[in-house]
Amino acid sequence: DAKTTQPNSMESNEEEPVHLPCNHSTISGTDYIHWYRQLPSQGPEYVIHGLTSNVNNRMASLAIAEDRKSSTLILHRATLRDAAVYYCISSYGKLTFGQGTILTVHP
Amino acid sequence: GAVVSQHPSRVICKSGTSVKIECRSLDFQATTMFWYRQFPKQSLMLMATSNEGSKATYEQGVEKDKFLINHASLTLSTLTVTSAHPEDSSFYICSARDDGRSTDTQYFGPGTRLTVL
Numbered sequence: 001d002a003k004t005t006q007p008n009s010m011e012s013n014e015e016e017p018v019h020l021p022c023n024h025s026t027i028s029g030t031d032y033i034h035w036y037r038q039l040p041s042q043g044p045e046y047v048i049h050g051l052t053s054n055v056n057n058r059m060a061s062l063a064i065a066e067d068r069k070s071s072t073l074i075l076h077r078a079t080l081r082d083a084a085v086y087y088c089i090s091s092y093g094k095l096t097f098g099q100g101t102i103l104t105v106h107p
Numbered sequence: 108g109a110v111v112s113q114h115p116s117r118v119i120c121k122s123g124t125s126v127k128i129e130c131r132s133l134d135f136q137a138t139t140m141f142w143y144r145q146f147p148k149q150s151l152m153l154m155a156t157s158n159e160g161s162k163a164t165y166e167q168g169v170e171k172d173k174f175l176i177n178h179a180s181l182t183l184s185t186l187t188v189t190s191a192h193p194e195d196s197s198f199y200i201c202s203a204r205d206d207g208r209s210t211d212t213q214y215f216g217p218g219t220r221l222t223v224l
Binding site for chain 1: 109111113141143150151152153156198200202210211212213214215216217218220
């Protein structure tokens with residue numbers, strides 16, 4: 001699995017957009033870009049994934065750089081329930097979790 | 108859709124006993140499931156890949172005789188921690204890949220908190 005690099009933590013205010021960056025400079029052509037989030041004492045929750053094109057779903061948007069070496073998860077309007085650890089993973093097959101980004105949302 | 112359950116959600120056992128954890132895909136079939144372990148304030152670590160009808164593939168450093176995996180149906184995988192010791196206390200999480208989808212997205216269970224006394 002390709003290694004990813006994410007900031008250790010980020011902060012946001014409620015109802016503001018949040019852009020969570022991820023670098024995956026060693027990504028291979030068949031690797032998907034996955035985003036999961038995890039609350040304390042819970043299993044990870046699937047957020048979004050993509051391969052080459054930008055993706056939107058009800059939870060978030062995923063913007064993938066043209067060279068695929070980086071991506072950004074966009075939460076359009078952060079809520080307190082979005083506070084979690086966000087994991088960016090580039091892989092095909094097995095998922096290798098890094099330390100993720102701890103997102104804090106202030107009311 | 109894509110719901111994965113685990114049972115039990117938490118278990119406390121005495122040292123030396125064995126504990127079985129079940130992982131079920133509720134609304135999809137999963138030929139491939141995965142087992143992870145997570146220690147406090149750490150990230151998830153993949154323990155093994157469970158394949159229906161065949162032997163599991165264990166990650167380096169994971170003892171296959173201690174962590175027995177059985178994947179007897181397309182919706183159920185079990186992890187048995189044999190002769191558990193306090194150092195096996197951890198949060199065990201399973202995931203499943205939906206056979207009906209073309210991507211390799213995994214869907215995770217809620218986790219099982221194991222405490223070995």
